[in-house]
Each structure stands twice: as C-alpha cells, then as structure tokens.
Amino acid sequence: MRKHIVVFTGAGISxxxxxxxxxxxxxxxxEHRIEDVATPEAWQRNQALxxxxxxxxxxxxxxxxxxxxxxxxxxxxxxxxxxxxxxxVDDLHERAGSTKIIHLHGExxxxxxxxxxxxxxxxxxxxxKQGDTCELGSQLRPHIVWFGELVPMMxxxxxxxxQADIFIIIGSSLEVYPAASLINHAPHNSTKYLVDPxxxxxxxxxxxxxxxxxxxxxxxALVEKLLIA
Ligand code: NAD
Numbered sequence: 313m314r315k316h317i318v319v320f321t322g323a324g325i326s327x328x329x330x331x332x333x334x335x336x337x338x339x340x341x342x343e344h345r346i347e348d349v350a351t352p353e354a355w356q357r358n359q360a361l362x363x364x365x366x367x368x369x370x371x372x373x374x375x376x377x378x379x380x381x382x383x384x385x386x387x388x389x390x391x392x393x394x395x396x397x398x399x400x401v402d403d404l405h406e407r408a409g410s411t412k413i414i415h416l417h418g419e420x421x422x423x424x425x426x427x428x429x430x431x432x433x434x435x436x437x438x439x440x441k442q443g444d445t446c447e448l449g450s451q452l453r454p455h456i457v458w459f460g461e462l463v464p465m466m467x468x469x470x471x472x473x474x475q476a477d478i479f480i481i482i483g484s485s486l487e488v489y490p491a492a493s494l495i496n497h498a499p500h501n502s503t504k505y506l507v508d509p510x511x512x513x514x515x516x517x518x519x520x521x522x523x524x525x526x527x528x529x530x531x532x533a534l535v536e537k538l539l540i541a
Pocket of ligand 1: 321322323324325326327328331332333334399400401402417482483484485486487488507508509510511525526527528
C-alpha cells in the first residue's frame with residue numbers, strides 16, 4: 313500500500329508567491345484590525361468594509377502564481393497518497409495540481425449563502441458585492457471561516473492526520489487554533505518535518521526534523537528526497 317503523506321500548510325508557503333502572511337512584519341493584518349474585517353460581528357456592523365477587504369485579497373490572488381513549493385507537493389502524488397490540509401484561503405495548491413485538499417479556513421474564490429451555509433458558489437472574477445444573492449435571495453458572504461466561528465473541517469482533518477505515515481508542516485506559525493493542534497494528532501511513530509524560516513523547537517514532538525528555510529527552496533529538496541526514498 314502506498315504511504316500516506318499529510319501536508320499541513322500555512323500562510324508561509326504562499327509568501328513567495330506574493331501573498332502576505334498573517335503575523336510576519338509587513339503582514340496584511342498589520343494594516344487591518346482582525347475585529348474590523350474577519351469576525352461575524354464585523355460582518356453585522358459593516359458588510360461593505362468586509363466585502364472590500366476580501367475583494368482586495370481576491371484581486372491580488374488572481375495576479376499570483378503557485379511557487380516551487382506548491383508544485384513540489386503536487387509531484388509527491390506520483391509515489392504517495394497525499395492529502396493537503398491547508399489553513400490558506402488561496403487556491404495555489406489547486407493550481408499547482410494537488411488533487412486532495414482540505415481548506416480548514418475556507419476559500420477566497422468562493423461565496424456562500426447567509427441563509428443556508430451548504431449553498432456555496434464560485435466567484436467569477438474578484439468582486440463580491442452587496443446585493444449579490446444566493447438562489448434563496450439572501451446576501452452572499454465570503455466563504456471564509458472567521459475568527460470566533462467553528463472550523464467545520466476540523467474533525468475530518470484530525471482523522472486524516474491520525475492516518476499519516478509522514479506529516480509535513482510548511483509555513484505556519486502554529487499559533488492559530490484549533491488548526492495548530494493538528495500536529496498533536498499525527499502518530500508518534502510517523503516521520504515529521506517542519507519547514508519554516510522562523511520555526512521554533514517543538515521538544516514534545518517525536519521524530520521531527522526542522523528545516524529552517526524558505527518553502528520554495530526547502531520543499532523541492534525535501535520532496536526529491538522523499539521521491540527517491
Ligand atoms: P502565520 O502568518 O501565522 O504564520 C506564517 C508562517 O510562515 C510564519 O511562521 C513564518 O515564519 C512563515 N514563513 C514566512 N515566509 C515563509 C516562507 N517563504 N517559507 C516558509 N515559511 C514562511 O500563518 P498561519 O500559521 O497560516 O495562520 C494564519 C491564518 O491566516 C490562517 O488561518 C490563514 O487562514 C490566514 N491567512 C491565509 C493566507 C493565504 O491564504 N495565503 C494568507 C494570510 C493569512
């Protein structure tokens with residue numbers, strides 16, 4: 313049976329594609345307060361501001377391309393069963409060719425109904441406006457998991473992580489919960505890697521190799537190693 317690699321990615325993997333990270337200096341959240349743009353309360357208070365914030369993110373995303381790290385992860389599928397669990401709301405893993413992707417925090421290029429969360433739509437272009445409605449006539453909101461909301465895919469992601477033979481974390485500060493707790497669910501005997509230029513030691517995690525470097529450099533090298541193993 314093919315070994316199962318679970319790749320857990322955060323904002324850092326998309327940094328070299330030109331998408332700002334969350335907490336790095338110069339990160340996009342320095343310019344906006346979370347509570348003004350990424351909470352259910354913000355949406356209640358000022359829909360136009362929230363829509364504009366995500367419209368600008370979406371507009372930027374359309375000009376960005378996957379980088380060598382996204383492409384390398386897609387290449388792993390030649391030899392391994394691969395599941396990507398991402399905190400990112402961009403679609404760069406999809407565009408690089410990965411086929412099994414779980415978006416824990418939603419998808420920037422999708423909208424969902426405020427009346428029925430199961431009604432999810434692709435957004436054509438970059439703009440979602442007030443007055444754009446679902447088939448029930450309710451306003452569409454960004455298909456994003458905001459701070460303070462439940463993470464619906466968390467149980468699935470936890471189950472998949474428990475099946476990992478190899479667990480690779482790329483570009484995550486491991487500070488946004490519950491997603492950051494996934495590493496605790498990887499089997500003790502699984503091989504684990506953490507790729508992040510600012511990686512902190514995780515002394516309580518067994519079989520962990522830390523690669524302190526940028527994703528577009530470190531991930532292709534790691535993938536080559538795994539493909540010949
Ligand atoms: P984070 O911003 O908290 O952490 C980013 C991590 O990436 C840091 O540890 C940093 O050292 C590392 N990093 C920076 N440049 C890197 C590079 N070139 N290669 C590898 N690592 C690099 O991000 P997080 O842990 O993903 O949590 C942030 C939250 O913000 C997530 O919930 C996510 O949904 C959201 N977010 C998503 C995007 C996106 O979709 N691309 C962008 C920003 C924020």
